[in-house]
Amino acid sequence: MDADTLFRKIREKRSFLCVGLDTDIRKIPPALRNEEDPVFAFNRRIIDATHEYAVAYKPNVAFYEENGAAGWRSLERTVAYLREKDPSLFVIADAKRGDIGNTSRMYARAFFERMDVDALTVAPYMGHDSVGPFLEYPGKWVILLALTSNPGAEDFQFFSDGKRHLYEEVLIKAARWGTPDNLMFVTGATRAEKLREIRRWVPGHFLLVPGVGVQGGSLEEVARYGMNDRCGLLVNSSRGIIYAGSGDDYEAAAAAGARELQQKMERLLREKGIV
């Protein structure tokens, strides 16, 4: 998928919502616990309940790996189901991979060939040859960590050479490795005011923004500082949608949570003149 296609989808759905599938097997409603694959059974129902409000889904790979080979199977099934449900959904494996070239190539095969997701989150620490192998796949995307939403972002991402912070150095250097058609950046909603500066470095790239909701980020601020004239944002919500309900109401609650965000997003897209 290229950036044009993603933008078209955002306009059609009046939404730039990414639903994070951080599915914790301990939190699955009792009614699904006896299913053969409870994690997949839950994801399927969440996808059914929310897909008309979302343009993207982001399974968080850690939550699947925790269940070993069976968890990996749940992840593969979830991705296949997303493809079947609506081939135009943008599917992100949130895996934060990155290693020396020959190893990143293996991760690229795992996620872009075997699993066929559209995008993979990648950590920048090991530099260009750890990112390059992922950029060789036409139509596939790297979503590179720049400024993350967690407290530990302060430790190294703000390390500065006097002119700029490390996260800015990552934006500037990496923007040369890819294009706005195959490279996005992770920029956390908990530091929305930084999005204004980030837009100076990467005016045209999409940004994947986690941290709205449970982590405390504000959607309005993210849009104010980060939206460009082709939207340029995918805003993720995980726990606020998939665990919106506490019992058997989980499907209706997830749908309501996703719809509420979609409606806010539609308003923000209108204010910007995009829809």
Place this chain on the structure above:
Amino acid sequence: MDADTLFRKIREKRSFLCVGLDTDIRKIPPALRNEEDPVFAFNRRIIDATHEYAVAYKPNVAFYEENGAAGWRSLERTVAYLREKDPSLFVIADAKRGDIGNTSRMYARAFFERMDVDALTVAPYMGHDSVGPFLEYPGKWVILLALTSNPGAEDFQFFSDGKRHLYEEVLIKAARWGTPDNLMFVTGATRAEKLREIRRWVPGHFLLVPGVGVQGGSLEEVARYGMNDRCGLLVNSSRGIIYAGSGDDYEAAAAAGARELQQKMERLLREKGIV
């Protein structure tokens, strides 16, 4: 396992060799390709052939993920076999994980509870709360990326605030998060001369050193600049051992490759007065 136990094992075996199990299914000898799980079948024979010369094994998780759920199963079997073969082997999952706290917790469960490896390689970019959950497991280790062996290490690891480079900032800050009993650092052999400076920051910590062999690093230089009086080194060789043979001689060739490194290591340990 604590640092004392690992040091005792190094003295007993006169070796600080870590064998990297970067097992590529395309490179498995024809004789094993019809086995039910060729990757595990190969690993088992490599472990049998090399275990008396090595103190540690390091499966590279990317090479297993490439085969999806089946690959994850091969990885689980490999770790279980290492445990069965010799419970004193130090088993490292080379996965380079790291995410916000609640997600790192899931990775910790995957690798330290379900799979029960001794150590996990972790990327530092997201800071303390991405590393902390792994340090909460008694007897388990984080091996944090500091200075890696690949060309891309130049991109961000040498970013400097005028006083120190980013990789030094990582060493200094992270050394406060853990202890020499639960924290090591990855420092690549291709920059062995940097080990002298690194030892100023972390004199007592173990260093995991990849890049000897195919990547061009020198074992002698690594020992000269990086060895401390409790050895403090695990030196990894992957392709130089597991693909030392090109056909049905792979077991003998792997054993010979591992023995040759062990003998060099024994000499270096003697020169240092450790054995």
